[in-house]
Amino acid sequence: MIDAGMAGFRHLFFHLLSALLLLASLPISNSQDEQAQALLHLKSTLLDPANCLETWKESSSPCRFLGVTCDSTSGEVTGILLPRSNLSGEISPSISLLSSLTTLLLQENSISGTVPAELADCMNLQVLNLSSNSLTGQLPDLSGLKNLKVLDVSSNKLSGSFPQWIGNLSGLVELGLAENDFDEGAIPPGIGNLKNLTWLYMANCNLSGEIPGSVSELSSLGTLDFSQNKLSGPFPMAISKLRKLFKIELYQNSLTGVIPPELADLTELREIDVSRNQISGRIPAEVGSLKKLTVIQLYRNAFWGELPRGFGDLQFLSAFSIYENRFSGEFPANFGRFSPLNSFDISENNFSGRFPGFLCQNNNLQFLLALDNKFSGAFPDSYANCKTLRRFRISQNSFSGRLPNGIWGLPLAVIIDVSDNEFTGRIPWEIGKSTSLSQLSVRNNRLSGEIPAEIGKLSQLQKLYASNNSLSGRIPSEIGSLNQLTTLHLQDNDLSGSIPSELGLCSRLVEIDLSQNTLGGGIPGTLSLLAFLNSINLSRNLITGPIPDGLQSLKLSSIDFSGNKLSGRVPPGLLVIAGEEAFSGNPALCIDGRSGNRWDPELGGCRVSSKHKYVFGNRMVFTVLVFSALIIFLAGLALVSYRSLKLDESIRNKDLKQCMEDEPKWKIESFYPLELDAEEISNLDEEHLIGSGSTGKVYRMDLRNRCTVAVKQLLKGNEARVLMAEMNILGKIRHRNILKLHACLTRGDLSLLVFEFMPNGNLYHALRRREAKAGEPELDWNKRYKIAMGAAKGIMYLHHDCSPAIIHRDIKSNNILLDEDYEAKIADFGIAKIAEESDSSCFAGTHGYIAPGNA
Structure with a gap:
């Protein structure tokens, strides 16, 4: 009885436990369904050519989606990790439904659109990296994300005001806002609140004004990058208080003043780049004691004086670039002796004396540039065995003597420049x-x-x-x-x-x-x-x-x-x-x-030489004899034929008189194999007038052979006669991007020019026209590119392939005509110059065919 009772109790206990577990699993299941839907909606707004999201299916648990991490206990989605996955499209606002999300890594993709404001609802978010995409618009206020440790939206296309709220994210360890198009503005003073910050990347984001003193509060900072902005004012003393700093990037700003001696307190400093500013003065001798320096970039400033002697004792220096300053005196003799120097550029300074001999001591030097200084004496023999050199430039100094033979035979060198010296x-x-x-x-x-x-x-x-x-x-x-x-x-x-x-x-x-x-x-x-x-x-x-x-x-x-x-x-x-x-x-x-x-x-x-004269004389005698024989033959033939002709003299005189009284015939000079009827061409109708200019009128003409041409009737006068002479040259031009001149027709004082017809007019008007249906510009970017390339090819042909060369001198949108396929044709050589010895070959005015509406 006791055993039976115990068995019943165990059976009841098992059923109760199963029920409790079933009830506990219901919200988890519901939560997973909701999160799965949020992820699937995110997938629907992204383009995935590499099929990275192929495992994201309704039939699968979201914890099995590629790039998705979940909490092992609750099953909640905690991370989306899809960097460098070739994704594009946009980020769905549905991401806010992932309430337990702590990590979102989408960097180095091609995602566009805006950063969804709904991200601010992901209160557990700790790491947000959207860098190196194509995101646009304003960065939404994320100051409510108190758990955020990493915020990196650098290298996008974000705009609008610079986010002043970042000072509220006091837990940040890494902050990247660089490489964006923010409105010009100052560094937020509240940045000093980020006392845990170790990495600060705010380069090239349109910052201006001075670097605030509050930067000195960033006591944990290791990397500081404010480069490529519009920052001004003196070199900030505040930086000297950041004792953990190992990298300073302030290049390409407008900083002034001097380097403070206190910079030597940054004993962890390894890289400093303050190039392309307006900093002046001497480099403090104390800075030479920074033993861990690996990179020194001070070029394009106004530094002067001698270098600290301590630079010659540096043991880790790999890159040293101080060109375009006013440094002077002798260069530290031991420079490079103890360091793996790779790049060395001291060009455009005033260093004098002997050149240092140890730059390649560790056989690592690739770039040696010391042009435009005042070094003198023999160049050191020690560089004869520097086989690693790729660029060797020591021009514009006063070196003398023989250059070591080994330098002439550097196997990897791309440039050897020893010009403007006194080498023998x-x-x-x-x-x-x-x-x-x-x-x-x-x-x-x-x-x-x-x-x-x-x-x-x-x-x-x-x-x-x-x-x-x-x-x-x-x-x-x-x-x-x-x-x-x-x-x-x-x-x-x-x-x-x-x-x-x-x-x-x-x-x-x-x-x-x-x-x-x-x-x-x-x-x-x-x-x-x-x-x-x-x-x-x-x-x-x-x-x-x-x-x-x-x-x-x-x-x-x-x-x-x-x-x-x-x-x-x-x-x-x-x-x-x-x-x-x-x-x-x-x-x-x-x-x-x-x-x-x-x-x-x-x-x-x-002059013709005597030999040529002799040959010419013999040819003349031969020609005279043949010509005389021909005359005798023709005279006999005329005499024999005279009686059979029996022409009436009075009739012949009458015909001759009538012929003289007739209107002169059209003279046609064709430049292309186009069948033209002068009478048809000359039958101009005012209804087909498409433009007029200072030298004539332009007509559209549909010929009987179904060819459409533009005919320009020139006004009478000397200007037209000059034009006709020049058209004999232009008519021989053959290029798809030069307007074709089919023919010139003349009869008395009347002159007609026949050009190919351009149905799309000129570029000037095409740029301003819009499609009748959509109201969009007529010229999209593909058409504009095609037109630009065509015009460039035409100009290149005129300048380089014509003999003599033709210089247009009036290239503008009005003079670039467009055919039915928007192929560009250069026209209107009115003020062009033929490259002859005299200016008499210049066209005198605007003569060429001008497209409809601009003649």
Whole structure:
């Protein structure tokens, strides 16, 4: 009986416990359903091309959703962790239903829209990171989130007033508001309330005014970044009280004053960047005692005086940049001796004396820039083995002696610039080891000897500046191997021999200057192969022979062949570009008299040689004999045919008189294969008038061949005759972005120009028109881009591909016409200039076809 009673009791107890558990589970289940719906709604407002949210389904528990964390006891959603998930779209306000949410990490996605104000209802939120997205609008007031420790909305597009309420978030440890478009405003004084803050990132968010003294209250701060703002006033003394600070970023502001000696109290300081301000004065000697410094960036300020000697004892320094200041005196001799220096730039100061020899002591230096100082003496041999160097620039100093051979052969160097010094000696064969070199600049030194053939091994070399030295010998033919070379400056040396024909293999050459040497031989015809050549100067040498005609095909803008021993005819195309001065000092050169150019006193007209006269005489005798025989033959034929014709003399005289009295016929000069009927073209109807200007009227005409054209009838006068002469040039232009001139028609004083018709008018009016249905602008951004590209291509063609070049001189939206596909066509060459030697080739007024409504 007792056992049976106990069994019944246990059975009853089990049922009661099950009921209690069932009741307890009901609110949890309901809560999970509600949170699942909130998450699914969030999913619906996001775009997920990478399918990161694929597991977010109604049939699954939200705690199994990818990137979602839950409390192990209650099952409540506590975190959404989806950084760098390629998400876009917007954040749903339904997120406020996740009342237990403590962490929301959505940084480094492409989420747009506004930050939902409902986030303020997530009272348990501790970490909110929405940085590096495309969020817009004003940041809502989140000051009620008293548990918030991390707030980072940096690198978005937030606007509106700067959040003054951040001072209320006293529990914050990390705060990032940088890289946004807030309205200009001051740093909130309440920032001093954030005494637990260790990371403060407020760069490039339009802050102005002075840095408030309350910053000194941020006693836990390790990183302070107010860079790229509009902050002014003196360097803040308050910063010197932040003893845990290890990183200061104040660059690109308008700070003034001096660096206080108290900065030396920041014994944990590792990085300081106050570049691009207006800070002045000396660097306090005490700052040299900051032994943990790894980065010092002071460039573009007004510092002066000597550097602290203590900088030479730093053991962790990797980056040192103080260029564009007024530092002076001798540089600390031990600088870099104990530190892993990687980057060193002291350019544009007034340092003098010997150059420090230990910058590459630890074989880590990549960037050595010391240009524009007053260093003197020999450059230290210790850098000959600095194989890590990538940029080596010590130009504009007073270095002398030989540059160590090892420096010429730096295998990783992209730039070697030792120009504007007093270096002597030769360019050694080791130069061939600098196989990464893009620019070699040794100009304005006292280098001598030949250019070594090994220079041909520099397959990446783009720019070679070696002017104003005493280099001698021949230009090595190996230079033809430099297929990346764009600039070759060897002027002002003692180079001799001929210009190597292999130079024509340097297919990317843009500039060649070999002037003021003693080069001889001829101009290689292979230079005509240099399609990108823009400037060539061979003046003041001993070059002989003719100027290759092929150079006329290049897009040259600058030529100087003066002061040589060239002979023969100056190619007319080159004469148009450079003028007679570019060929002066060559007594044997002449200008072809048929070119119509003015003659320089030193350049006579080309005469026919005696040999040519002999050939010409023989040809004339032969021509006279053939012509005489032809006349005799025709005379006999006329006599035989006379009787069969039996024409009445009176009738013939009458026909002749009638013909003379008839109206003169149309003269048509066509420039495109378009079938035109002069009588049809000349039948202009005032009903089709689409515009008029100072030189005539413009008509739309639908031809019988179903082609629509624009016909401009020119007014009588000298202006029209000038126009017709110029149209003979423009009519030969062939480019899709230049308005086509189909033909010119003349009869007596009447002149007609036939252009292609532009149904969309000009750009000026198209920019102001709106679509009839939607009221939207007619030109969307794709059309505008297409028009801009087309206009640019047309201008480039006129300047570089026309011979002679045509300079429009009146590019504006009115003169860019649009066809049915919104392809741009440049028109109205009324004040354009043909690049001839005389201004007489300029158009006199606005003559070209102007689109409807603007003629």
